[in-house]
Amino acid sequence: MDIAIVLYERFTALDAIGPYEVLSRLPGVSLAFLAAERGPITTDNGMLTVVAERSLAEVGGADIVLVPGGPGEVATRAGDGVLEWLRTANETSEWTTSVCTGSLVLAAAGLLEGRRATTHWLAFDELARLGAEPVHERVVFDGKLVTGAGVSAGIDMALSLAARVASPEVSQAIQLSIEYDPEPPFEAGSPAKAPQVVVETLRARSRFT
């Protein structure tokens, strides 16, 4: 099974690396990081560079396609290259997936039209505007389109996907191998749980408001 993770400048690292850490542990997979051009790609904060080993043009598609989110999704949506590649790749993929605002890219490519999907909690209106039906769940399956909520939700999305692609036992073995037994020090991971002042601070800073 082939997995392709599509990078672009100013993506959010954990959106991609969370699912990578899970899906790369599936038996017999090959996983590649792609981008419009081969070479170094820098994350949203400029503090990390990862290497896209292959260009989109070199790869026709994959069994699992994953698009991370991040502020660079805006420029990605505005261009043609990635959107066209995703439309073509989606014709033959078994699963087309995203994490966080990666779903906005899938939506801009026309792949979420009328479909249930999720995104970062600050981006729900934008996802609706792009034709999807936003759902407040951490992981949303609609046919072969699978979307995860903000950033860290990619880990949960990938474990759910691993259970379907392989088996629940394989997914559990991956979960145990990465010791994913979360103990967040606070109950602040969703706008419903976080203190209101924290929610409002992030809303005020958001590029979506």
Added chain:
Amino acid sequence: MDIAIVLYERFTALDAIGPYEVLSRLPGVSLAFLAAERGPITTDNGMLTVVAERSLAEVGGADIVLVPGGPGEVATRAGDGVLEWLRTANETSEWTTSVCTGSLVLAAAGLLEGRRATTHWLAFDELARLGAEPVHERVVFDGKLVTGAGVSAGIDMALSLAARVASPEVSQAIQLSIEYDPEPPFEAGSPAKAPQVVVETLRARSRFT
């Protein structure tokens, strides 16, 4: 505040990127990935390359030092360069930290002698052998030495650290910004919770047994 994440060949990506995603969001930080030599570093499975922007020799230390785990920790422990750098950096750091088997590297450098610490659940005996006092907790603070359990525990460790370095409110804002409201599809993230057959499968494959 300066943060240094020390990479080496065959590190585990999420060990480093989980804490990076949290700590890079602290107000006013600068964060750098270091390695023995500048340049590309490949992860444990050979599927991802990240760039170490600076060599250890170029950087004297940092306020927060973090060492990820991964199978490459064995070669790292066997060499002198990283261990010596860590001993020197620990003299001036505010926090010296690790994720997963990164604690074995700290222990090999002599920094966990008689200290409470944690590691990946499969590596407890090795951590004890190296002079630390292994504790079955997800995040362990012993003075300025902070250790996280396996792979994904780096996210919890970093959020706990963010609360101390900045404030609980800042940590909560980071948690909400990465939407860290985990919903693992299974209860299999620790050996106490996972099905016994899954635990035994991983034990049989482990490089520590």
